[in-house]
Amino acid sequence: MKQVLSLVVSNTEVMPGVHLIWLESPQIASLAQPGQFIMVRCGEDTLLRRPLSFHSVVMGRFAVLFTVIGRGTQWLSQRQTGDILDILGPLGNSFTLPNTPQEILLVAGGIGFAPLRFLAEEANRQGNRVTLFMGVPKRSKLLPSPILEDPLGHELFAAFHNIFRVTEDGSEGYKGMVTDLLVDRLDKVDRLVHIKDTTQVFACGPLPMYKTMSGLPLLKNKPVQVSLEVRMACGRGFCYGCTIKTKHGLKKVCADGPVFELDDILWDELNSL
Numbered sequence: 001m002k003q004v005l006s007l008v009v010s011n012t013e014v015m016p017g018v019h020l021i022w023l024e025s026p027q028i029a030s031l032a033q034p035g036q037f038i039m040v041r042c043g044e045d046t047l048l049r050r051p052l053s054f055h056s057v058v059m060g061r062f063a064v065l066f067t068v069i070g071r072g073t074q075w076l077s078q079r080q081t082g083d084i085l086d087i088l089g090p091l092g093n094s095f096t097l098p099n100t101p102q103e104i105l106l107v108a109g110g111i112g113f114a115p116l117r118f119l120a121e122e123a124n125r126q127g128n129r130v131t132l133f134m135g136v137p138k139r140s141k142l143l144p145s146p147i148l149e150d151p152l153g154h155e156l157f158a159a160f161h162n163i164f165r166v167t168e169d170g171s172e173g174y175k176g177m178v179t180d181l182l183v184d185r186l187d188k189v190d191r192l193v194h195i196k197d198t199t200q201v202f203a204c205g206p207l208p209m210y211k212t213m214s215g216l217p218l219l220k221n222k223p224v225q226v227s228l229e230v231r232m233a234c235g236r237g238f239c240y241g242c243t244i245k246t247k248h249g250l251k252k253v254c255a256d257g258p259v260f261e262l263d264d265i266l267w268d269e270l271n272s273l
């Protein structure tokens with residue numbers, strides 16, 4: 001883990017309220033693994049750094065994709081090319097890809113897509129075939145189609161072999177929640193992309209998505225890794241502010257996670273997060 005001053009290479013609003021920032025930092029980029037995150041100091045008036053996942057890493061640069069939520073991300077969204085950011089990272093554990101190349105399934109709820117692009121790129125590099133289920137409330141919340149390229153010329157969805165889009169109102173793709181697609185269509189998708197009981201599933205999304213997934217009999221026999229988003233203060237295991245209950249005792253999301261096995265987390269205890 002390093003604390004580094006990183007140069008803003010570009011900052012693009014890829015859709016309303018969602019920004020893609022590329023940063024130059026060979027020290028951090030060379031260490032980053034899919035699933036890990038950085039803590040960004042967002043101006044002088046925010047006491048705590050903000051956690052953001054690695055979205056993509058290319059030749060000494062890395063990207064973060066984020067939704068503007070409050071003071072910190074608002075400040076970040078206003079950074080310009082040439083600005084300097086104070087970054088701490090890489091932090092946390094990472095997703096574990098299969099030892100031998102296979103078909104893998106990625107499930108994204110909303111901005112949960114952010115860390116899954118880096119995972120898909122690495123999985124692709126290792127010879128895996130990557131399918132993405134991506135769920136949002138409505139069409140206007142879907143990330144730009146493959147037509148839109150980011151400023152560095154890397155297409156957002158290039159690493160995915162199959163993409164299934166899901167909208168709650170049915171305005172594009174499959175109608176329902178992304179978890180409905182898991183239930184209703186996995187059989188069909190199975191035939192399309194050869195998903196088996198041993199297929200590794202990776203997910204990133206909001207807590208209700210994980211709670212639904214944890215109750216799906218369909219996923220009981222499948223290995224499922226999820227990335228948890230909880231409020232963090234230090235991000236380095238010092239303050240215990242991000243502690244959760246798991247089948248293996250108390251765990252700190254920032255240091256033991258953010259990636260956990262779906263089955264290991266006591267989801268009913270996570271109501272207050």
Ligand SMILES: Cc1cc2nc3c(=O)[nH]c(=O)nc-3n(C[C@H](O)[C@H](O)[C@H](O)COP(=O)(O)OP(=O)(O)OC[C@H]3O[C@@H](n4cnc5c(N)ncnc54)[C@H](O)[C@@H]3O)c2cc1C
Nearest residue numbers: 050051052053066067069070071072073114229230231232
């Ligand atoms: C490991 C990890 C990775 C993340 N990766 C991404 C990402 O790639 N893209 C993205 O859009 N968001 C990501 N988030 C969520 C992101 O950190 C929050 O949206 C952000 O901190 C909000 O800060 P704010 O100052 O804009 O909002 P405020 O609401 O003003 O934040 C106030 C405080 O709450 C914390 N906070 C608020 N919402 C969250 C949240 N959902 N998770 C954790 N802390 C929160 C902030 O860090 C801050 O301390 C991630 C969270 C974690 C824990």
Ligand code: FES
Nearest residue numbers: 233235237240254
């Ligand atoms: S945020 Fe301080 S221990 Fe995790």
